[in-house]
Amino acid sequence: MTDRLDRALTLGAALLLVAFGFFPVANWIPGGHEAPWYGPVAADLLTGLSISIGAGVVLAIASRHFGWLWREGALTPLGGRIGHDWSRTVAVVAAAAFIAYLIVAREVFDGRPLLIDEIIQVFQGRTLAAGHLWLPAAPHQEFFSSLHLVEQDGRVYGQFPVGGPAMLALGTLAGAEWLVGPVSAAIAVIAFGGLIRRVEPRPLVALAALLLFALAPFMVFMSGSHMNHVTALACLTVGMLGLVRSALGDTARFGDGLLAGLGFGLAATIRPVDAAAFALPAGIWLLWRAVTLRRLAPLIGAGIGVALPVVVLAWANLQTTGAPFRFGYSVLWGQAHNLGFHITPWGAAHTPARGLELLSLYFLRLQTYLFESAAPSLIPAVAALWFTKRLAPFDRYLLMASGLLAVLYFAYWHDGFYLGPRFLFPLLPVLAVWSARFLPALAMALGTGVVTRAAAFATIVAVGLGLATSLPLRTRQYREGMISLRWDPDRAAEGAGVRNALVFVRESWGAELVTRMWALGISRPDADAIYRAADPCRLELGLSALERGEMRGGAARNALLPLLADSARLMNAESITGDPSLRLTPGVEYAPACIAKLEANRAGFTLYPPLLLARKFGNVYARDLGGRDTLLLAQYPDRPLYLLKPASTRVGEPPRFVPLSRDSLLLAARSGR
Known part of the structure; x- marks a missing residue:
């Protein structure tokens, strides 16, 4: 029975990845979402795959004549040393990855929040760091409104669950909000290193999984951002570490269960859907062990661990939205924001067909964004799953939790695309594990002959080509993107001598x-x-x-x-x-x-939301709303006035401060201009 379940899980996972990761399902369903880029991207990946396979076959044949190309068991001593000093290995990998995350945060993203989600969560974080859950609404709040900002009963707060902004608040207090992502990602690497060695007995495979998890470009780029996916993944990996210690350890310890519960509970305060996908199977596993093996302590610890953060989340929601399990996005967008098949906030219907389209887009994007290799990124995981017939308990858990995550986002209407298919970011652990098992699974099924050698060499070539071509292009794309959002208003105000001013922002x-x-x-x-x-x-x-x-x-x-x-x-x-x-x-x-x-x-316009984070020199930034601007002139009668707008329509042109005359503004308002 267990063998049949294991085979069903591995085949099901492999077929899911093949169906959605290799075929343009979204393009086959009329209407809705599409992947117009599928053809060119698939052609590039097929070209890269062909080159990699061709080079791999040549090197595999050559290895039969040149022994130095392939030596059986050459890495066995290294595996022994790694297995003997695993903690140091994890520390070295985590430190190297942390440096990579720091470089991306500063050099690629300039240490600034760029997406509206990041901007509003930093705004929330600063509100929390100041000791508040919400701010009082301004008398004329329309001048200071933004997408994702809730304005309810005289209160202003961000729409996101409190956990993610709370993590950013720690960065605010430390004077470096940009550090939160890299630090959280490094914690995730350490936690993953702690759990992978417990579930993968082969040291070299465990090391490969750790390296893939820590240094996958999807992980590295996301970890340099302010997105809450990184802090959520850190909590999930901590929860999984506690789960492994609870379920696979020799003793049933309350503390291990508490660690699992705290990890999943904290994740629930950041990204509730992600937490549910991984916490529910974990709870079932611990409950089964409590019933069959009388190991109650981990279950009790996990229950307490989950409850503590969730109680804080419920209290924060009560103080903001007025209901313990009502989130800001439900206040802002209504029931249309929730999971399920219904009319979305944008007015279109989210149907099962639209859900399939979104899953198709997510997995198709993973083919490039996951590893940025010359060949499709999902091939190693698919092959390893295909050749594997029996699973360890944690493998079953991880596949079930990952499958549940896909089902939940199948029922969610929004296309979560930023730095890759971000809703699938929690799949990094399962994809890293199964990608690392690719070559061992192939060797076990086919032996270490020409096919396995060709696959090994092809993998090396594909990774090398990706490092030389795809990764630099992606890095440049991110570094040169969202130029207008990288502008530093505080530095510009200092350079222009603008202090204690009322600055109207010319939006579109x-x-x-x-x-x-x-x-x-x-x-x-x-x-x-x-x-x-x-x-x-x-x-x-x-x-x-x-x-x-x-x-x-x-x-x-x-x-x-x-x-x-x-x-x-x-x-x-x-x-x-x-x-x-x-x-x-x-x-x-x-x-x-x-x-x-x-x-x-x-003539040019700028974006207002980044100005919500401008906090120096006493300036007040407000939208330019034409004749309504006189409302703020009365509220700020003694401040110098400026208009913030680009000097030209050239892409990336920074805004400039243009002095305004109070009398001219009043005259224009009276004349209706």
């Missing part, structure tokens, strides 16, 4: 329209749906009328709903607007006010 016309809808009490989902469907000029004129009439909430939403009919006629006009999200209606003569907005848009 589209961002202004969305913000004005928020200010009228229109929910985030409704505002997004209206913006995507409405002609921007008709929306501009409609908002102006609503603002003059002081209509808000549901009445304002209902007044704008007829604009949804514009959707069928809108066309992409990025060449005119400078903004891909701002679509226009062809053949329509726009009002002068709209023409002025378009001209301002073409």
Whole structure:
């Protein structure tokens, strides 16, 4: 029975990786998500695979004539030394990986949060570091609103669970928020090193798994960011280490169970879905051992360990959202944000077909982002699973937990893509383990003849080609991306002598329209749906009328709903607007006010959310909302005024501080300009 279950697990996992990782399932389902890049990427990977296999075959044949190319058992002494001093090996690998993470954080990402998720979580972290769970809303909060910021009953806080920002708060207190990712990743490496040697008896295979886990480009790049996937993975690996010690140790210790529970519980405060995928199978395993072997202590310890962080999470939610298990994103986006098949916050339906499309995209992306090798990254894991017929207990756990994670994200509507398929980041342990077992599994099934030798040499060639070609390209892509978000407003303000000023930030016309809808009490989902469907000029004129009439909430939403009919006629006009999200209606003569907005848009705009983190020299950064700016002039009567906007429309052009005249602003507002 166990053998059949093991075979079902290995074959099922291998077939899942093949189906979603090698075939463009997303492109075969009409509508919804697609992978238009599949053809070129697949061609590149096939070319790299062909070169690697060809070189591998040549070297394998040559090794039969040149003994120095392949010596049976040459690495056995190294394995013995590694196995004897495993702790030192883990320390060396963790230290080397930590240095790599630091370099990426500083040299590739400039030590700055770049994605909106990172920015808002750093904002939350700073709020926590100041001793608050939320901040009081400003009298005119629309000037300071942002995507992912919740504004509820006079409170302002980020939408994310408290655990991730709490980790960043430690970085805030240390004066180095950018260190949180590298430190957390190093902890994950140490924990993984502690557990892999307990579940993998072959020292060289354990070392290979440790190296793949620690130095996979997906791991290295993500660990240099501010994303909460890194802190969550650190907690998950700590939880798995405690689980291994609890379930596979000679004694049933309360402390090991407590460690497992704390790891999974802390992960739940950061990324609840990821924690559920790994904690539920762990709990079932410990419960089974408690019932069959009378080992209650680890189960009790794990229960207490999980409960402690979750209680803190529930308390934090109660203080912010008003309910212990209601998260900020549910307040902001409603039930549409939750797992399941329903209408999404963007208005489209998430169906099982859309879920399959997303899984397809995730695993297809893993082929390149996981190892950045010249050949498909999933081949080693697939082959190892295919040739393996029996599993150790931890292997069963890891495959089941990883499968559950895939199922949960199958039921989630958002395409989580940043630095790779980030929702699959917790699969790094299972992929590292099975990739490391590739060559031993092949040797056990086919012997150490030409095929196994060719596979070994091909693997080395594929990795070498990736290091020489793909990895430098990816590094340059990340280093040169998101240029406008790397700009340091505090340093620029210091250079321009801007202190204790009120600085209006010139955003795009589209961002202004969305913000004005928020200010009228229109929910985030409704505002997004209206913006995507409405002609921007008709929306501009409609908002102006609503603002003059002081209509808000549901009445304002209902007044704008007829604009949804514009959707069928809108066309992409990025060449005119400078903004891909701002679509226009062809053949329509726009009002002068709209023409002025378009001209301002073409002249250049900047992004407001990064300014939420500007905290030096006493400056107040607020959105430029045209005539509504006079509301802040009255609130800040004695501050010098500036407009922050790019000097030109050139890509990457940094914003500059342009002095403003208070009298000119008041005159423009009175004249309706």
